[in-house]
Amino acid sequence: MTKEKSGRVLVVDDDTDVLQAAKLFLKQHVAKVDTEKNPSSIPNLLKNYDYDLVLLDMNFTEDVSSGKEGFHWLKTILEIDPSLAVVLITAYGDVEKAVKAVKLGATDFVLKPWQNEKLLATVHSALNLTESRREVETLKTRQKQLSADIDQHYQDIIGKSPAMNKVFETIEKVAKTDANILITGENGTGKELVARALHRRSNRSDEVFISVDLGAIPENLFESELFGHTRGAFTDAKESRAGRFEVASGGTLFLDEIGNLPLQLQPKLLSAIETRKVTRVGSNKPVEVDIRLICATNEPIQEMVHNNEFRQDLLYRINTIEIHLPALRDRTVDIPLLANHFLKQYSRKYDKDIHKISDPALNKLQSYKWPGNVRELQHAVERAVIMTDHSVLQPEDFLLTSLHGEDSTMVFHDYNLEEVEKTVIRKALDKHEGNISKSADELGLTRASLYRRMEKYDL
Template sequence: MTKAPRGRERVFAPASHLTPQTEIILNSIADGVFTVDLDWRVSFFNQAAEEITGVPAAEALGRPCCEVFRANVCESACMLRHTLETGKPVVNQAIAILRADGREIPISVSTALLRDEHGKVIGGVETFRDLSLVEELRREIRRQYRLGDIISKAPVMQKIFSLLPEIARSDSTVLIEGESGTGKELVARALHHLSRRAKGPFIAVNCGALPDTLLESELFGHTAGAFTDARKDRLGRFALAEKGTLFLDEIGDISPALQVRLLRVLEERTYMPLGSSRSVKADVRIITATHKDLGKLVQEGSFRRDLYYRINVVKLRLPRLAERKEDIPLLAQHFIERFNRLRDKKIMGLSHEALAIFMHHDWPGNVRELENAIEHAFILCPSGLIQPHHLPEHLRPEYQSGPPLTGLTLEEIEKRALWEALERNQWRRLATARELGVDKNTLRRKIKRFGLTPPESTAPHRLS
């Protein structure tokens, strides 16, 4: 895929150096196979390679492989060059190539050295597999795990997905609890778009971002002369959200005085702009959210009990990303595809090492932190796969305490996810099986296969 260094003696390895039996075998397999000599010229091109690339073997033979195999890594990170220079094979690397008809397709590439009967290196061999169907299946799976802009296959989130359409049919107030970055506004937007108010406006207000005096004017509006700088009438967020949805984020930060006014709106469905003596009807559905424990604030006396019950008609609790790590690969790929469109890049995904780092990290910033990590990687990664050195400093192995991460296999990821689910459920197998959506006998077999045993403190729950 890259031009060979000058001065290297050309050793051409035509297809005739293969035995007829070998050619028959290579032409019968579904994977594309081609070989190059030490000058990077194609010396063999099987039938599957013709079908996948759209280039006839007669046109490919003798040409530089970068002209035939037009991949997004030919200039910057040629797989064959890496193998010929280091002697190390590449296995199942995801890249994209441009077919002869101009269509770009995803493929998986593996490379190795090509030796003659005396063991002398005479070139390289590359096998590749068309991932178009796999990619389409992945997109279909992602569609199944998506509701609006929320993506998750975790059982706890799938349960929320199943509840949202029912909640959306009602005009009752909803309280969404969850840490910062867990997607509270996305859930609020999904409820709006699923409701009969979908054609109306969705207005979001961060109650913790404004001082009390400004927030009151922001919510209810004001008339000219209501205060010093009020030179003209101004509509508030309640008016702007008419016949739609008003999302009040960080509701736990509002003052006691504003809590009284908000309670009156919820009870009477009317409000009064600042400086006005006329009440205005409010045809608005209210959804609130907080990262605080409102129940605790009620007990402490800093949040009104009557308002708490008014906004807590339906409560949804969003889990931390650390509680649904099985979503990390899905979310990472979603953000990669999104930034590919925004930045006009062609990043294929995460390397195994980068994914291992993601799976080990606790994500205190939740999904927002994951999105920021991918955005950071896009600045440093030109193409191909995101590697550990493309990640933010706090995620890189050299900046982390303890032994370096060596990568996780899919089996190790499954083992870790299973362990964490068991821990969350105090090793109650029935509860764990219910959370994971698997049969209890399947769970028992997996526990036995992975050799998982509970800590001493949770041993009594092991068989429950």
């Protein structure tokens, strides 16, 4: 069986005989060979075509002996793509200059007239080097994402209520498929936990799970964060970087707060989802990606479509299956389970000998409306564990008044979610005297998410 040819080579030399000879020989051994007489075309060629090796003449007609042009174009190529191998073509008398070029970053050099066997061995070695460098680049980026992912706080999904059993049943049905999933529910209901559970039970469980908070990405960095960028694509792009789509390839990509994605950016996301291809900022070369897509939102997404704030075609793409997470107030039977789970967790963390939560305390927790849902309950138990002097948590250990007014529960004229959210945010800001970081932390939001809500409610 004939081995499939691989490798894309660009040969740059002002001698047409050299170009013709190189192409005739190399095309028998590699997948693609392009030739170019004018070295000034190098930047444009590298931007528009994907090469694994450049064979570069040391001297051109403007400078036939010093090698300065060769050094200049070597530097240019490595600035554009540091992973790209460059092999110099040089005359016998220029060996000293070629050695200097290797010290400056060239992979190797070949003497002309070359021996075909020597040229082929050098080309194969250089192609392998480029492949290895690019694998290392991708692995480094992936490792950074994995490390950040591992450091994230994680808890299992807990519940036995009918509403949560329905969620578990849906997870089991759809996890093994590659269907796009949309998870809906209020802030703090555990949407990311469900996304992680889907990933763990999927056929991609051995691959990466990459989580992206779309609400926390500045609009001007959206494309760079999701699709990556090339070196020099913008002012702070000091090195090429793979975007989240590329890093997640083979695994699961979780796009949180997708309802916060500005309307003008939605077509770019739709295109990436439909074509399974992304193009790095500063490049014209699309990169194929293989992802399982899971999205989440706490926004009324159907209402947003009706108000022309969210594209209907994008919604169709992301919600082949929708999983709705109930608010904690709608599954109060799960509150004792959750509270005791958090009690064990924080008793260990803070080395406190606390055995249980008293029945009156559990009654207090079950009668509270929990506008911040499971996340708010988690914070309430953590505060209680830190502050108590008891071995059994009592009602007075749960100072829900710290955020929610003088009464143990917040009083609302109705439970309109926007009014509830507005009131809770205002209380948090009052408590922390306008400190955004502390308020966001207590509310379980990012600073960017809190700023958006403050703007929405004119706070």
